[in-house]
Amino acid sequence: MCGFAGFIAVDNPSLRPEESVLQAMQQMMVHRGPDAQRVLVDQEHQLGLAFARLSILDLSDAGMQPMWSFDRSVVVCFNGEIYNHPALRKELESLGFVYTCGADTQTIIFAYQAWGIEGLKKLDGMFAIALYDFKQRHFYLMRDRLGVKPLYFSYGQGILTFASEIKALWQAPWMKKEISDVAAYHYLTFMVSPAPLTMFKGVYKLPAGFLLHLDAHKNIRFEEWYSPVTSLTAAEKKEYDSEDFCVERITQLLIESTKKRMLADVPVGAFLSGGVDSSLNVALMAQTGARIKTFNVAFADGAEHNEAHWARMVAQQFSTEHHELIISEQDAFDFYPRMIEHLDEPLADCVCIPFYFVSKLARDAGVKVVQVGEGADELFFGYPLYAQYKLLHDAGYGWSQKIVPNPLKKMVAALAKPLVHGSSARQQIVDHWAGNKHLFWGGALAFNERQKKHMFWYDRGYHDIVGDALLQKMMPGLSLLYDSSMIVDFHMQALRQRMPHADFCQQMLYLELKQRLPELLLMRADKMSMAASIEAREPFLDHKLVEFMFHVPAKLRYKHGTTKYLLKQVCHGLLPREIIYRRKVGFGAPTSAWFERGSFFPAYFNGVQQAHEQSSNDVMVSANRSGGAVQKWTLQTMWAWKTKEL
Known part of the structure; x- marks a missing residue:
């Protein structure tokens, strides 16, 4: 894992690339690549x-x-790992290509030379790639299938500028900072700006599974080169109805995925919480015969998030070299400004804090690569919240929307208002039902549309349309209204085109794969692990496993009232039952305790809130001050980021 940045002229004859600009961009990402740095300039x-x-x-x-x-x-710059590099190397060598090193970067070059851009689609791994073909004068930016690695870009003043982190972009003298109100609006719901938006106007995230192509005629086009939705024959669909078949296939895919992610010339460790996901990961890593270092972090002031006992149990079972760290509110508070700096744009997930500290613990123990559990809950229906949404759907949310006339819906919503008063989650469900909106918007949400109407955007015209020609090239049909349901609608429409009869669980998974997983969960993993200069690998997000799980029927995802049902069947014989069936804790931080009785965060929250209330143009003047910990963390992160940027 590394970091890269750069630029290429599209329609700017006067551009003269300067090494000093490139070195400044590089220095903003040196934490991503502390081992060596290099720049390239080609004036022609x-x-x-x-x-x-x-x-x-x-x-x-x-x-x-x-x-x-x-x-x-x-020429290529590349961030990530290509797990099928050994297999592709054999194939390319059989075609006459001669390797001069063991790096997977050379495989990218040879694959492109052998098969063109289609060769890059053969890559199995996590990656962001910048490639320039000097003969054809073609330039490509490419992001991996599931968005494990970030890639940002901007097009302005006739120059395409790109980087692994946004902060590197600002070192180019033609780049200007301007906060995007529409991205900030959606951030308040999704806790991160939805791709392809960032919190800066004119700066974009290349979405997961997308590529950008700049051709010899200086035309920019985009291609969604990967989708997790695949087709099955009737015989294959029937196989998925068998629980035994699913458990056997999942086991095989996880073994293969874990083994692939052991590929390294440096030690590979694992984050170990003692939950099902990380414990199974360690069990499968142990089967490779490697001596594993495991890492656990807990909070001194958050007993409900302390899983150290369970992690020790698993570490002992598999004879790992286990490392633990206890952090306090002060530790978290002292790191918080650096967290904001490393994120580049607000990402309202408090897990960033323990993720950084456990990453640093690994780095201090001499480990450069770790396997982590991101994606397991999303793939295997692991959240109790998912079950609640499914119960609501099965109780008639969807079909009642179709048969109840709209005037009657509004009447029902008005009558229900006193019953749901005081519960923003229940109010949101009623509003969505009455407004013919989708039930599920994501596994982590902060503010709903009703709450956001009281913020500054409403005064400027809630339904103002924001046009963006480049975005429309990237995602034709995406409506940039000040209405976050438009983001959900866009992805659901895309799924309907690919899979007209997708069930509710498939709809939930697709939306998570398009929004929350790549832009919230995987970005916290990338940014916080890279802040400690280590590489995080996600064995539960192997694309073959994702494609398989997409077709598993709902009846096997959530069975007998058990979340993560199939994954727990895989764990039998590998893990103790008390690990498999203990209460889910989840990787988190005690933010409720910090805001209620902490020594640092309450005063900080009040301070940044008051500072922003003094500004007549502030985005949060009328925000819900009595919100819970999730809402407060969302606002605080926004305020802290805005203070840094402005």
Whole structure:
């Protein structure tokens, strides 16, 4: 894992790439690649590339980037790992390609030379890629299937600028900061700006499974090169009805995925909470015969988040070298400004704090690569909240929306108002039902539409449409109203086109794969692990496993009132029953305790709130001050970020 940045002229004949600009971009990401750095300047092609390396495969200088092809017709910068690099290497060598190093970057170059852009679609891994073809004058940016690795870009003043982190973009003198009101509006619901938006106007996230192509005629086009929705034959669909078949196949896929993610020339460790996901991951890593280091973090002032006892039990069972860390509110508070700095844009997930500390614990123990459990809850229906949504759906949410006339819906909603008063979640469900909106918007939400109407956007015109030509190229039909249901509608419409009869559980999974997982959960993992200069790998997000789970019927996802039912069947014989069936705790932080009786965060929250209330243009003047910990963390993170940026 590394970091890269750069720029290329699209329609700016006067651009002269300067090494000093590239070095400044590179220095903003040196935590992503502390082992070595390099820049490339090509005046003829008006191209500049900067790279910072975290050495994982082939630690020699031969694996350094930007990397050229032998004939110097192709150059690549790449962040991530290609897990099928050994298999592709054999195939490419059989075609006559000669390797000079063990780095997977050379496989990217050879795959492109052998098969063109279709060759990059053969890559199995987590990656963000920038590739330039000097002969064809074609330039590509490409993000992996599920969005494990970030990739940001901007197009302005005739220049395409790109980077692994937004902070690197600001080192280019033509880049200007301006906060996006519409992105901030959606952030308040989704706790992160939804792709392809960022919190800055004109700066975009390349969505998961997308590529950008700049051709020789300087035309920019986008392609969604991957979708988790695949087709099945009638015979294959019937197989999925068998629980035994599903358990056997999931087990096989997880074994393969875990083994692939052991590929490294440095030690590979694991984060171990003692929950089902991380414990199963450690069990499967142990089957490879490797001596594993495991890492656990707990809070001194949050007993409900302390799973150290269970982690020790698993570590003992598999004879790992186990490391633990206890952190306090002061530790979290002292890190908080650095957290805001590393995130680049607000991401309202308090898990960023323990994720950073457990990453640093691993790095201090000499580990550069860790396997983590991101994606398991989403794939295997692991949240109790999912079950609640499913029960509501099965009780008639969808069909009643279709048969009850709209005037009667509004009447029912008005009558229900006193019954749901004081519960924003219940009020939201009633509003969505009466407004013919989708029931499920995501597994983590902060503010609903009713609450956001009282904030500053409403005064400016709640239904003002914000136009964006580049965004429409990327995602045709995406409506940028000040209405977060439009984001949900866009993804659900795309799913209907690919799978007209998707059941409710498939709809939930698809939306999570398109929004919350890549932009919230995977970005907290990337940004916080990289802040400690380690690489996080997600064995539960192997694309073959994701595609398989997408077709598992709802009756097997949630069975006998058991969340994560199939994964728990996989665990039998590998883990003790008390680990498999203990109460779910989840990776979190005691933010409720911090806000209610903490020594640091209450005063900080009040201070940033008052500071922003003094500004007549502030986005949060009328925010719900009595919100719970999730809402307060969402607001606080927004305020802290805005203070830093402005």
